[in-house]
Amino acid sequence: KAGVTQTPRYLIKTRGQQVTLSCSPISGHRSVSWYQQTPGQGLQFLFEYFSETQRNKGNFPGRFSGRQFSNSRSEMNVSTLELGDSALYLCASSYAYEQYFGPGTRLTVT
Amino acid sequence: DQQVKQNSPSLSVQEGRISILNCDYTNSMFDYFLWYKKYPAEGPTFLISISSIKDKNEDGRFTVFLNKSAKHLSLHIVPSQPGDSAVYFCAASLRGTYKYIFGTGTRLKVLA
Numbered sequence: 001k002a003g004v005t006q007t008p009r010y011l012i013k014t015r016g017q018q019v020t021l022s023c024s025p026i027s028g029h030r031s032v033s034w035y036q037q038t039p040g041q042g043l044q045f046l047f048e049y050f051s052e053t054q055r056n057k058g059n060f061p062g063r064f065s066g067r068q069f070s071n072s073r074s075e076m077n078v079s080t081l082e083l084g085d086s087a088l089y090l091c092a093s094s095y096a097y098e099q100y101f102g103p104g105t106r107l108t109v110t
Numbered sequence: 111d112q113q114v115k116q117n118s119p120s121l122s123v124q125e126g127r128i129s130i131l132n133c134d135y136t137n138s139m140f141d142y143f144l145w146y147k148k149y150p151a152e153g154p155t156f157l158i159s160i161s162s163i164k165d166k167n168e169d170g171r172f173t174v175f176l177n178k179s180a181k182h183l184s185l186h187i188v189p190s191q192p193g194d195s196a197v198y199f200c201a202a203s204l205r206g207t208y209k210y211i212f213g214t215g216t217r218l219k220v221l222a
Contacts, residue, residue, distance in 0.1 A: 004153070031208055042116075042199060042214035043154070056209040090153050097142055097203065099210065101153030 002026065004093050004102035012108045018079040021105045025072050025093030031055075032074040033099060034066060037088040049074055081109045113137050114202050116213035124221050129187040131216050133200035136181065140202035144210070145174060145185045148197045157198075158185070190220045 005024045013019050025032050033056075034046040045058035049068035068074045072093070078085055086109045092099035115134045123129045131145075141162040146154035160167040160174045160183070167174050173186045187194055197215045204211070 033208070033210070035212070040214060043201075043212035045209060045211065048208055050208070056207055058209075092153075094208070097208075098144065098156045098159060100156060101146075103151070103153045 004091060004100055006089075006091050006102040006105050008105060009103065010106045010108075012110060013081050014110055015081055015083060017081050018077065019081060019107060021076045021078075021089055021091075021107075023074045023076070023091030023093075023102060025074070025091075026095075026100055029093035029095050029100070030072055031094045032068055032072060033092045033094070034074070034076050035090045035092065036060075037090060037104070038086075043090065046076070078107075083109050085109050112214070113140075114200060114211045114213040116198075116200060116216050118216050119214070120217040120219070122219045122221060123190045125192055126189045129185075129190045129194065129218055129220065131185040131187075131198050131200075131218065133183045133185075133213055134181060135183075135202050135211075137202070137204070137211075138178075138181065139205045140211075141205040142203040143174070143176060143183050144201045144203075145172075146199045146201065147194075148199060148215070154199055187218075190218075192220050192222050194218060195220050 031050045033048040035043040048056040052068045066076045088104045090104045092101045144159040145157040148154040176183045199215045201210045201212045
């Protein structure tokens with residue numbers, strides 16, 4: 001089975017711009033979660049989607065949004081980028097309790 | 111408020127010895143716990159999990175212990191191998207949800 005794929009792998013944006021990240025889950029997985037990883041902060045939960053509905057949400061500002069399509073693929077959008085948004089963004093898909101992560105998208109905001 | 115804590119940012123162990131990674135949590139509603147391993151430039155890889163109805167789960171060289179009264183779990187790796195060198199994250203799930211809270215990670219270095 002193919003793993004979780006994320007595109008793009010690397011991205012450089014400037015402050016004030018917006019960005020869209022994409023995640024394709026493992027076939028058959030209907031839950032997709034997004035995390036932000038920064039040094040010293042571990043993985044911070046952003047949100048989780050299941051069957052095109054946001055089921056869980058973390059404590060991030062409204063600039064961070066997401067959606068899920070009928071084929072379970074998910075996108076995450078960050079508007080009005082700030083320097084502090086520079087991080088590794090990880091997507092994970094799951095069928096039951098175990099989550100399987102993609103390689104992440106490294107976003108750098110300058 | 112960090113609900114899942116890994117108080118040791120790093121750990122060094124000799125090859126062949128036991129590695130013990132610790133994790134503490136504060137929320138008694140957590141009912142499922144997982145350990146992940148992460149290499150640089152890769153996403154975390156699922157290692158092993160444990161439900162709150164158990165106190166031990168083994169998978170090969172990896173054993174996770176759960177002490178609910180102390181709100182503490184640990185991952186034992188025996189014997190440790192140089193390929194185990196990575197960052198290890200523990201995670202906890204809130205009962206009835208699929209929301210996972212991760213610790214900040216422990217960097218394990220296994221010395222040959």
